[in-house]
Amino acid sequence: LSRGLASSASSFAPIKHVTVVGGGLMGSGIAQVAAQSGHEVVLVDVNEKVLEKSKAAIQKNLSRVAKKQFKDDAAKGDEFVNKSLNNIKLSTDLPSTVKNGTDLVVEAIVEKIEVKHKLFSSIDDVAPQHTIFATNTSSLSVTEIASVTKRKDRFGGLHFFNPVPVMKLLEVIRTKDTSDDTYTTLMAWGKAVGKTAITCKDTPGFVVNRLLVPQLAEAIRMMERGDASFQDIDIAMKLGAGHPMGPFELADYVGHDTTNSIIEGWHQKYPDNPLFEPVKALQKLVKEGKLGVKAGEGFYNYKK
Numbered sequence: 416l417s418r419g420l421a422s423s424a425s426s427f428a429p430i431k432h433v434t435v436v437g438g439g440l441m442g443s444g445i446a447q448v449a450a451q452s453g454h455e456v457v458l459v460d461v462n463e464k465v466l467e468k469s470k471a472a473i474q475k476n477l478s479r480v481a482k483k484q485f486k487d488d489a490a491k492g493d494e495f496v497n498k499s500l501n502n503i504k505l506s507t508d509l510p511s512t513v514k515n516g517t518d519l520v521v522e523a524i525v526e527k528i529e530v531k532h533k534l535f536s537s538i539d540d541v542a543p544q545h546t547i548f549a550t551n552t553s554s555l556s557v558t559e560i561a562s563v564t565k566r567k568d569r570f571g572g573l574h575f576f577n578p579v580p581v582m583k584l585l586e587v588i589r590t591k592d593t594s595d596d597t598y599t600t601l602m603a604w605g606k607a608v609g610k611t612a613i614t615c616k617d618t619p620g621f622v623v624n625r626l627l628v629p630q631l632a633e634a635i636r637m638m639e640r641g642d643a644s645f646q647d648i649d650i651a652m653k654l655g656a657g658h659p660m661g662p663f664e665l666a667d668y669v670g671h672d673t674t675n676s677i678i679e680g681w682h683q684k685y686p687d688n689p690l691f692e693p694v695k696a697l698q699k700l701v702k703e704g705k706l707g708v709k710a711g712e713g714f715y716n717y718k719k
């Protein structure tokens with residue numbers, strides 16, 4: 416009996432202090448939702464200018480949230496913005512930040528395995544014993560990222576969606592080594608930051624991108640075959656399947672460099688999977704710099 420009790424004992428403790436690494440699109444969104452739900456946050460980037468820009472963007476976003484949430488009470492809205500902003504500190508020194516005590520490190524830096532390995536290697540020895548590491552990777556293997564650490568049991572994936580403050584979903588990725596306590600803690604934290612968390616094994620693309628990326632690719636192949644125009648495919652998927660955006664609008668929004676590198680990465684790893692076959696029209700757009708909304712042109716033209 417005592418053994419049973421001992422093995423069911425849990426060291427589950429909620430996350431209070433979060434270190435978000437990478438002050439780009441995703442990192443600043445993750446820092447915002449953590450701060451506005453009352454966590455102490457340190458946002459870390461290699462670039463000080465990026466950090467200042469992130470903080471300004473977060474402030475702007477928080478004001479927008481406040482306007483919606485506290486329509487009739489401007490004072491309460493201001494208090495919400497200030498309190499949330501005060502929860503965020505900025506730093507370019509990751510090892511010291513982690514060493515000073517943090518419960519969770521969420522990594523949202525460039526999608527390159529060597530860079531992610533370097534980052535986690537640099538903090539594994541200095542991080543407190545209980546600290547959980549998580550990656551926001553979209554297309555790399557969480558197990559492979561965790562492999563350079565000695566805390567594979569305290570490692571998981573936290574896959575947010577862009578824009579983070581708006582999108583409700585969080586995919587919590589459990590590798591074979593992720594412990595029950597780590598998993599429970601990550602799921603609880605997802606809920607605490609206001610997301611609906613689902614669980615997925617460490618498989619390429621997890622749930623959403625595994626289904627979405629091949630669908631975008633197939634839509635482009637359909638256009639390449641001349642079966643239908645891209646405009647009509649978008650209309651069809653919006654009005655016939657109830658999707659809020661058509662596949663070409665969505666691909667333009669995501670950015671063709673991102674989608675193309677995901678497909679090429681998966682194809683390299685799983686060359687026999689026809690769903691991961693590289694797409695010619697996508698490669699061409701990348702070569703021409705027509706990366707989508709952010710470049711002013713993709714399938715559609717966004718230049719005024």
Ligand code: NAI
Binds near residue numbers: 436459524527576
């Ligand atoms: P981003 O390019 O906007 O931001 C990356 C930031 O990381 C940059 O500010 C850069 O200065 C910083 N950085 C690079 N190396 C660093 C290091 N060693 N230490 C600290 N900071 C470093 O990239 P984005 O779009 O925010 O993506 C970040 C991660 O999130 C990637 O792994 C990506 O696959 C993933 N992701 C992206 C989504 C998206 O829609 N953009 C959606 C879900 C996940």
